[in-house]
Amino acid sequence: MHSSERDRLLWLILLRWGTLGTVSGAVLGYLAAGPWAAVAGAVFACSSALVSWAWARRSVAGRLEEARTRGYGEGAADAVYGEMAAYNAAVFPLSGPDGVTDAERQARRRVAYRAASFDGLPHSVREAAAGALAVLDAGNDQKAAERALGLLATAMQRHRNGVTR
Structure with a gap:
């Protein structure tokens, strides 16, 4: 939702x-103490609506920005x-050592490195990805590669849950 759409929605x-609060304040004021109390009730209700709107606008904007940033990092x-x-599958193919060509393995390695160096990536996930890349580049221990991918998944989950180290 764009800022202008959000502002329009908040204005509505x-x-x-x-309007509901102002009319209610006026009616209750009139019933309680007459016409002067009706005016006072209407003014009070209208001003409290304006203060609430200003608070909600700031709160909603902050939450939207947080969700946008957080969702970007999670994606x-x-x-x-x-x-x-995919790089793990190229390094340790299920069909055996000749199941993937060197060109495909290098292409998947290149794409994995590009993804791991992305600026929007959370720091903890970037560190876990670097560890996984180091293990996969060595290419000699499939169990270590599975553990490294597990650590990457754990770092992702911790980021998603808001847990930092």
Whole structure:
């Protein structure tokens, strides 16, 4: 949602709730103490609606920015994991050592390195990806590669849950 759309939506909410609050304040004020209390109730209700709108606008903008940033990092982490899994499949193919050509292995390595160096990647995920790349580049221990990919998945999950070291 763009800023102008969000502002328009918040203005419509303010208009609806502000009108309801102002009318309610005026009616309750009039019933309680007469016309001067009706004016005071309407002014109070309208001003409280404006203050609430200003607070909600700031709060919503902050939450949207956080969600946009967090989602971007999570998407990048998912992409890195997919590329690491593809590189792992090229290094340790299920069909045997001759199942993947050197050109394909190098292409998957190149893509995995590009994904791991992406700027939007969270630092903890980037470190785990670097460890996985080191193990996969060695290419001699499939169990270590599986552990490294497991550590990458754990780093991704910790980032997703908001846990830092």
